[in-house]
Each structure stands twice: as structure tokens, then as C-alpha cells.
Amino acid sequence: MNYPMDLLAAAIEETPIEPASAGIMLLFAAVMMATYVGVAIERFHKTVAALCGAAVLVVLGIALDLFAYPKIYDFLKEDLNIFGVIIGTGILVDVVGKSGLFHFLSMWIVRFTGGQASKLYLTLCLVTFLFVSVLTIVPAMLILSSLVLVICRSLDYKPAPLLLSVAICANSGAIATFASGLPNIMIGTAAGIPYMQFLKVSLPYAVISLFIAIAFLRFFFRNELPWKQSAEQKAALQDQIETFDPWALVEDRRILLRSATILALTVVGFALAQQLGVGMDFVAMVGATAALLFAGKGVEDAIHKVNWTVILFFMGLFVIIGCVKQTGALGWVAEQVIALSDNQLSLLVPLLGIFSAVASSIVDNIPVAATLIPIVQDISGDSVPAEPLWWTLIICCNLGGNGTPIGSISCVIAIYALKREAGIHIGWGTFLKLGGSIMLVQVAGAIVYVMLAYNLGWIPDLPTLAH
16 A cells, blocks of 8 residues: 555544534534535625634634634645645646647647537536546646636637636536545545546446536536537638638747647656555645746746635535534434445445535545444445445546536536636536536436345455455
């Protein structure tokens, strides 16, 4: 087992939390829900709401002697790699973008699809799935959001349908491999799941969930893009595309080549990070450093372009979740869900799947995974097989991110990019109607898939079960 895996295992095997009184649990849960309401109605900026909620819970935690102030650093330490990935890829994407590479790739995708909305939409969804599978969700979304915005500006298409589709399809890509998502790494490490088993078990449903998302998105945005284009419109598009110069934004082809090489090596680094014994954050920071050293012009400007708003938002959320988790509230709720099943697998899988998906859509899938891992370890044994529980947790934690605008970082990045770059606001009502519907169907399908796969013997036994 390599170094980053040891770190994750150590984080999971932390000292059990001593539950606080029911009153304290309710108080902390109420502050957390109030914060989410503040984010939902946008009375304040979502980052301000998250930081305010975090500050209130930290004060309450210290005043009630629930934890000492240094415990806050424990709340954040498990997620420091996320911040490293966001910072590193943010710098890398900015430097590479200035080389003209994204514009060049955008024009290639446009030419490949002829600019036709239906072909372009499907191509972007498939490219998203592949990028997330290899790059992980954060760097893939930072790159793809830049690509989509360039394409939409070039063809005068509405950016919201394409960018939201990319964000939702990204969560399907996140369950494809061991290293494509942080919950996968956490759960896979705790369960002792070999890398290749993800390709055998998780990848097939990742593809199924992708096409569920594509079908729903295509229907939801049926009036937002010119899906049915006449021969004249296609010919006009082709004429317009012929005027596009892929090299228009390329000032120096040598810089473009260096940027492409650094980006490609970073992609390879993400794919091999586990085998190399390093974290995704290290790979991202090395890629960013190489970009600044060999291809960057404005170092200060590149660092300034890092998405600090998203970083602070997630920092506030992680502190809130850590405080609530410290009361034992998350563990108590999870235990009640498990108790309802009476250790019957036919009830346990649906309850675990629904709870993990809904909780992940509200409080982020990383703390949900961390909370449920020891519970799955405790209830699995001779009478309850562990394998279907682990796969239910992996799939539903990731797909639960489609439920709300703050459920996954892909949706946060997409919505922020739409507001910052295109001045388009996506409200909670609109997103819940779209993402919530997709999540319900995907999670229901996941429960059926896991039960069917287990009963038919498609799920391999784990070489060693974590207990």
C-alpha cells in the first residue's frame, strides 16, 4: 500500500466520536441547515454563507467544550488534497489556456462535429466522461468549462445547456475507476478493492448512468439548443466553421507544444499517481509549476486566476460538516438507517444507497463516505456480505452529487463559471428539477444494478475485507 493510501486509511481509522446530547446534535444540525438555506436563497454570497456557518459552529463547539480549537485543522486535513488539486489545476489551466491550446482543441471538436448541436452535445458528454475517468473531476471540469465557453462563444450557442450537461455527466465519470474520485479512493482503500475491480464492477454502471443523464438532459434542454437543423443551417454552419482559424489565438507554436506536453504529462501523472505513491494534489502542483516555468508569461496573473471563491466555499463547508460530525449526529442518523434494514441485504442496499445519495447531495460525499465506512465495516460479516454494500456506497455517493447545486464540485464549478463568464444565474429550483430527477433515476438504477450483479455472481469477492 502506498503513502497516500496510508494517509487516507489513518484518517478513516480515527478515534470514534463520543455522541453529544440530543440537544447539541439538533443545535448543530439546525445551524448547518440554516447555512444551506442561506446558500439556497442566496441572501448572501454562498461563500460568505458557508464561512459564517463555519464560524458560528466553531464558536459553539468551543463554548460547549465539544472540541478544542486545534480540532478544526483535523476537519480540514483530510480535504487538503482537494485544495491542492484546485490550485494546481487552476494555474495549469490558465497558463495552458493562454497558449491557445484550448481554443485549438475547441475548434477541432467543432470541426469534428460540424458544429451541429446534437453531435456537439453528445461529443462533449462523452469527452467529459473520459476526461473525468482519467483526470479526476476537478481538473477535468476546470479544463472542460473553458472548452465549452469557447465553443459557445464561437457558435453563438447558449452555454448553460452544454456546461450543465458536462457537470452532471462528470459525476458518472467519477465512478469509473479507483482514482477518478476521492470517495472511490477512501472507500476502495478501506475495503481493499483492487484497481481492476473498478473496471469490472463500477465502470459498466458508470456508462449506464452516463446515458441516463444524457437522455434526461437532452429532454430538459429540448428547447434551449437548435437540435434539429436543416440542410441549409448545417451548410451555413459549415461555411462559418471554415472561417475559424484554430491558430488564431496561438502567439507562439513552441509555447503551445510545451503547454500540450505539460498537460499530457499531468494527465499521465493523475493516472499513475497511485502507483507512483503520490497524491493528485502533488501531480497538479508539479504540473502547475512546470507550466509556470516553461510556458508561463504572467506568473502573478496565473496565480490570481485560481478559483479562490470555490476554495473558500468548500473550506467553510468542510468545517461545518466536521463540526456537525463531531457531535455524532451524522453517525447517529446513518445508524438509524442501517437499523431499519434489520441486517437484510434486500433492505440494506436500498437504504444505504438512498441515504448516501441524499446525504451526499446536501453535505458533500467525502464526509458522508468517511461516516459510513466504519458502519459498513461493522455490519458486514458472515450474515451480511460486504461487497454489495461497498459498491452501493461508491456509486451512490458519487451520483448523489447531481441532486443539488452544491452536491458536487463539478456543479459548483459549472454554475460559478456560468455566472462569472456568461452572467447566467442558475437557481436552486431549476437545478433541483434537472439534477434531482436525474439523481433519483440513477440511484434507483444503481440499487437494482448492485443487487442484480451480486445475485448473478458478477461482483468478485474481495481478497481481504476491512473490519
